[in-house]
Amino acid sequence: MTKRETIQERLSRQGVGRREFFKLSSALAAFLSLPVRDGTRVLGVDTITPRPSLVRQVRHALETKPRVPLIWLEFQDCAGCTESISRSLSPTLTDLVLNTIDIEYQETLMAAAGTQAEAAKQAAMDKYAGQYLLVVEGSVTTKDGGVYCTVAGKANDALLKEAAQGAAAIIAVGNCASFGGIPAAAPAPTQGLGVDQVITDKPVINLPGCPGIPEVYTNTVVHYLVFGALPELDELNRPKSFYGVTIHDRCLRRPFYEAGKFAGSFDDEGYRKGYCLYKLGCKGPTTYNACASIRWMNGLSFPIQSGHPCLGCSQPGFWDGGGFYQGQSAPLERPDLLAIGAAAGSGLALGAAAAAANRAQKRRARTERNESGG
Amino acid sequence: MTWDEVLRFARGPLFQVALLIFVGGMTYRLIRVLLLGWERDRVPAMGSKSVGVLKSYLKGILIWPFIPWVKDTFKRNPLIYVAGGLFHLGLFVVIFLGTAHMLVWKSLLGFGWPTLSLPIVDWMAAGAIVAMLALFINRLVNPVLRMISGPAEWLNWGVVFLPLVTGYIMTHHLWFGYTTLFSLHMLAVDLLLIYIPLSRISHFMFYFFSRTIHGTEYGKRGVMP
Numbered sequence: 001m002t003k004r005e006t007i008q009e010r011l012s013r014q015g016v017g018r019r020e021f022f023k024l025s026s027a028l029a030a031f032l033s034l035p036v037r038d039g040t041r042v043l044g045v046d047t048i049t050p051r052p053s054l055v056r057q058v059r060h061a062l063e064t065k066p067r068v069p070l071i072w073l074e075f076q077d078c079a080g081c082t083e084s085i086s087r088s089l090s091p092t093l094t095d096l097v098l099n100t101i102d103i104e105y106q107e108t109l110m111a112a113a114g115t116q117a118e119a120a121k122q123a124a125m126d127k128y129a130g131q132y133l134l135v136v137e138g139s140v141t142t143k144d145g146g147v148y149c150t151v152a153g154k155a156n157d158a159l160l161k162e163a164a165q166g167a168a169a170i171i172a173v174g175n176c177a178s179f180g181g182i183p184a185a186a187p188a189p190t191q192g193l194g195v196d197q198v199i200t201d202k203p204v205i206n207l208p209g210c211p212g213i214p215e216v217y218t219n220t221v222v223h224y225l226v227f228g229a230l231p232e233l234d235e236l237n238r239p240k241s242f243y244g245v246t247i248h249d250r251c252l253r254r255p256f257y258e259a260g261k262f263a264g265s266f267d268d269e270g271y272r273k274g275y276c277l278y279k280l281g282c283k284g285p286t287t288y289n290a291c292a293s294i295r296w297m298n299g300l301s302f303p304i305q306s307g308h309p310c311l312g313c314s315q316p317g318f319w320d321g322g323g324f325y326q327g328q329s330a331p332l333e334r335p336d337l338l339a340i341g342a343a344a345g346s347g348l349a350l351g352a353a354a355a356a357a358n359r360a361q362k363r364r365a366r367t368e369r370n371e372s373g374g
Numbered sequence: 375m376t377w378d379e380v381l382r383f384a385r386g387p388l389f390q391v392a393l394l395i396f397v398g399g400m401t402y403r404l405i406r407v408l409l410l411g412w413e414r415d416r417v418p419a420m421g422s423k424s425v426g427v428l429k430s431y432l433k434g435i436l437i438w439p440f441i442p443w444v445k446d447t448f449k450r451n452p453l454i455y456v457a458g459g460l461f462h463l464g465l466f467v468v469i470f471l472g473t474a475h476m477l478v479w480k481s482l483l484g485f486g487w488p489t490l491s492l493p494i495v496d497w498m499a500a501g502a503i504v505a506m507l508a509l510f511i512n513r514l515v516n517p518v519l520r521m522i523s524g525p526a527e528w529l530n531w532g533v534v535f536l537p538l539v540t541g542y543i544m545t546h547h548l549w550f551g552y553t554t555l556f557s558l559h560m561l562a563v564d565l566l567l568i569y570i571p572l573s574r575i576s577h578f579m580f581y582f583f584s585r586t587i588h589g590t591e592y593g594k595r596g597v598m599p
Contacts, residue, residue, distance in 0.1 A: 015578040017392060064552075123562070217523055236376065236378075236437070237554075246551075246552060248552065249547075256556070257492075258492070259493070260473065260490075260491035260492025260493055260495070261491070262493075274455065278473070278474075279473060279477065285556070286378075286381070286552055286553045286556060288595075305513060311392055315378060316376075316378055317378075317382060319487065321382070326477070326480075326481060327473075327474065327477030327481070328474075329474035329475065329477050329478055330477050330478050330480070330481035331385055331386070331389045331390070331393075331478065332382065332385045332389070333386065333390065333481070334388040334481055334482065335390055335393055335394070335482065339390070339394055340393070340394065342402070343395070343397045343398035344393075344397050344401045345401075346396060346397035347397070347399060347401030347402035347404075347405065348401050348405050350402050351402040351403070351404070351405025351406045352405055352409065353402065353410035354402075354406060355406060355410075356409075357404065359561055365463045367490070
């Protein structure tokens with residue numbers, strides 16, 4: 001195999017000077033020391049000062065490593081995660097594509113179509129075998145031989161297994177690819193599965209969300225490029241750096257929760273004052289994601305800040321996790337009145353039967369006593 | 375099994391089953407008591423029975439708790455009286471006037487009501503927990519209480535204490551993850567629901583029977599407690 005051009009070599013060929021290259025390294029290092037906006041503010045400007053060792057590590061990676069080849073597969077999805085990631089602002093997708101990654105196949109974004117696209121994918125899989133990152137968006141269906149989701153006439157599970165074989169690692173983007181998401185929600189006609197339920201012999205890193213936070217995705221890719229390994233994961237295979245704390249723990253409305261000040265409806269006094277949305281069904285306390293710290297659109301806002309309770313979209317089974325606007329303390333389902341009636345009825349019948357049996361026994365005892373003793 | 379799955383199980387199917395057992399069990403207990411028999415009252419009453427019942431409730435709930443020192447029960451066992459009262463009051467406030475719990479009732483009944491602010495509910499919960507600990511220690515050190523305490527008594531205490539203490543730790547994010555404690559809290563609540571009909575914790579229902587019957591007797595005889 002011929003030695004591939006490193007990122008630095010490629011950049012210098014394109015006319016990027018040493019100074020510019022250092023700037024890029026520092027910027028990438030800064031992206032890794034998240035959250036990005038937590039730097040000190042000097043004269044009203046965010047200053048980001050990543051650790052020098054990290055900058056050196058990034059520079060070393062850029063000087064010695066070629067661009068990361070990447071194949072992106074879409075199955076039962078809405079392309080919402082692609083939409084989301086194309087809006088990443090630090091690093092931008094453009095930055096990533098031009099400098100550090102090499103997207104070989106992406107159905108929504110690529111210009112090629114049909115057999116040409118499939119041929120390009122096959123070529124990339126052959127050329128970069130064992131090196132490429134496989135990104136999966138959307139859930140996988142294996143029901144009835146995978147007929148419910150096919151690309152170019154091939155069943156989705158077969159496509160996934162084929163692409164997974166030569167992948168260095170797999171990144172499952174969004175709740176669908178991570179945990180099955182909406183296609184796995186009841187009644188789940190296609191029985192959507194998360195990638196790690198189908199592929200068990202490769203490292204799968206889950207970046208759930210509906211959609212996933214763009215910076216979480218881009219930073220995971222940069223992390224892989226710089227350190228050549230996947231970040232530390234939690235029990236659901238999510239990077240701890242982004243999914244380590246709950247929305248509730250970093251929520252700007254948290255003080256209102258502590259003080260017991262809640263919005264009771266979407267148009268009451270408490271809502272207008274920006275009180276806690278717990279009573280309106282917020283799932284923040286059990287949802288692990290970085291929305292409350294990184295936020296969306298370059299740190300502009302996130303659902304709770306904009307006045308909507310958290311839906312818990314980075315947790316498994318969030319779609320079936322009780323009503324979106326029902327307080328989290330409530331049971332998942334309202335009990336069936338018929339079942340309650342049946343329970344009460346059987347209690348009543350059993351009680352009455354036991355009482356009747358007792359009474360009969362008592363009567364029998366009394367007659368026996370009367371007969372024997374008079 | 376992740377805590378997420380435990381939580382979904384405890385809030386979903388297990389809760390449903392526990393609720394059905396609770397409803398069925400309590401109906402059974404109620405019917406058994408009701409069918410014990412109603413003897414016809416052949417003695418002419420000296421006073422109004424319903425007034426007796428009313429007075430009995432008013433005195434029991436609104437008067438005695440605020441002037442406990444006139445009662446012998448208090449004079450003999452001030453600790454049990456105060457701690458017991460504090461525990462019951464705290465439990466009532468937490469279950470019915472805590473926001474999170476009102477939402478449970480709302481989801482079950484279809485309507486909600488105004489609740490107390492968290493800090494107040496919180497102090498009540500803390501009071502109930504401290505009271506329960508005091509009662510536990512009292513039961514442990516008092517020789518008479520210890521002799522009449524069997525496994526059922528200790529179990530009653532534990533099954534009620536678990537939801538209280540897990541709920542308190544959860545609301546305050548004291549230890550462990552929120553999901554973990556939420557799961558433990560729900561498991562404890564499910565256990566409590568299943569256990570109530572089997573135990574003397576069912577006195578939350580039979581209390582009203584005893585007070586009504588006593589009130590009737592007092593009213594009938596024209597004497598007031």
